[in-house]
Amino acid sequence: MPGARVLSLRGLAVARHAVRFSFEFAELGFASTYWYEDVDFHALAASHSEEALRRLLFHVAAFEAAKLCSLRPDRLELGAYARFWTPALARLWRVFFREVWAQWRYENDDPEYFGPEVAGGATEDGEPLVAGVEAPVDTLLFCGGGKDSLVAMRLLERAGVSYDSLGYSSSIYGPAAVQHALLDGLVARCRPRRHFRQWILEDFLDSPVLRLHPELAVGTLCAAETPTSIFAALPIVLQHGHRAISLGHERSADHGQLYWERTGEEINHQWGKSAAAESLLNDYIQRYLLRGFSYHSVLKPIDDLVIFGLLRGDADDVAFTHSCNLRKPWCLRCPKCLYVWLGCAAFLPREVVRRTFGDDSLLADPRLAAEFSALRATEGRQPFECIGGPEEATILLAACAARGLRGPANARLPDAAELLALLERHVDVDLEHSAIPCEIRARIGPRLVAGAREARMYLTNVLRRAA
Secondary structure: OOOOOEEEEEEEEEOOOEEEEEEEEOOEEEEEEEEEOOOOHHHHHHHHOHHHHHHHHHHHHHHHHHHHHHHOOOEEEOHHHHHHOOHHHHHHHHHHHHHHOHHHHHHOOOOOOOOOEEEOOOOOOOOOEOOOOOOOOOEEEEOOOOHHHHHHHHHHHHOOOOEEEEEEEEHHHOOHHHHHHHHHHHHOOOOOOOEEEEEEEEOOOOOOHHHHOHHHOOOOOOOOHHHHHHHHHHHHHHHHOOOEEEEOOOHHHHOOOEEEOOOOEEEOOOHHHOHHHHHHHHHHHHHHOEOOOEEEEOOOOOOHHHHHHHHHHHHHHHHHOOOOOOOOOOOOOOHHHHHHHHHHHHHOOHHHHHHHHOOOOHHHOHHHHHHHHHOOOOOOOOOOOOOOOHHHHHHHHHHHHHOOOOOHHHOOOOOHHHHHHHHHOOOOOOOOOOOOOHHHHHHHHHHHHHHHHHHHHHHHHHHHHHO
């Protein structure tokens, strides 16, 4: 592939219930299709104009293009859609590419690549749209099927906040039918007014492009799943009149897994879920896409230790959760599976752990000792995964030891005094810096505070017992 590497957006094709984005990179073609059960794009175009709809959907295309920039193109050509590349979108896209692709730059030893030059573009930013209908409920809550989704749904229900839920499948996570069956099983335990479904079919991330094209000199791929999924949900919001999208991103996602001394930056696999990313997306969508809209996470004021504590009130539902991105529902080998198992084993009855994971003795398995220890960043960094920080993992390992779940990874841990000092950094509630709308914050705030207090008491007693 000699000469300049050019990535081109070739198509943005809209059907009644689906939209397809197609790209070309040298001689290679890639595409992603988003299917919607409850969106009629023809009706949306009639209500808001074809141009307005395509401007909205272009944001999905822009972040779909970002993952293809893992192939290190020199230039991104937007063709007929360049008029939607506004100054505000360019600024947003560049920030996300810099922060999310920090992991890619580290893994590929390319600290100077900050994305391609973008050809063309608009000179003015667009005006926000207004939904033409008013929804029976204001909030569309993402349900990914894991512990955070369960806690978020129960939190809203007990606070008297009505919500709709959204679950999407992606071809990179396996068969869509399996994913939706798992999501539906968890949603059936809760009480959303309505559950929306979305199917994403893409042919890039699981392709053999790196294996078959070593001349690209690229070792790993990266995608900004959070902003892409938020923009892809906006047609649902626009058609059904929701005023807010809510997620279950916790405060633990605000911290990175590695400090790269070469560049002086913190690398955070979860930056797209961070409070900084949430603020940028919320502000952008309000100002340029949907008037009167809010994007926030109801769990952002708390860390994972409080979330695991909140699971104790819904222990019977935990077996309906799943989190593995490799083999659903659980592979019990990847860092994410081991971390969630660890938190559940530290807080929940052993019969619940067995019912959820099929195994309550993973810590005793010497083959997993290095993987459990890596959660504490014992080699200077944590795995790049959606997990809590090393201090939280240390506390969970100690709590498991106190409950009789022992193995090589929790044989040597800090003493009780140090553990209790660590604990205090992770069982507070920060509502002041939250983007949660005031009305919802007033309802869920007291429950978050109570949950944090109970988690502190529980872990304090367990850790003191261990001493």
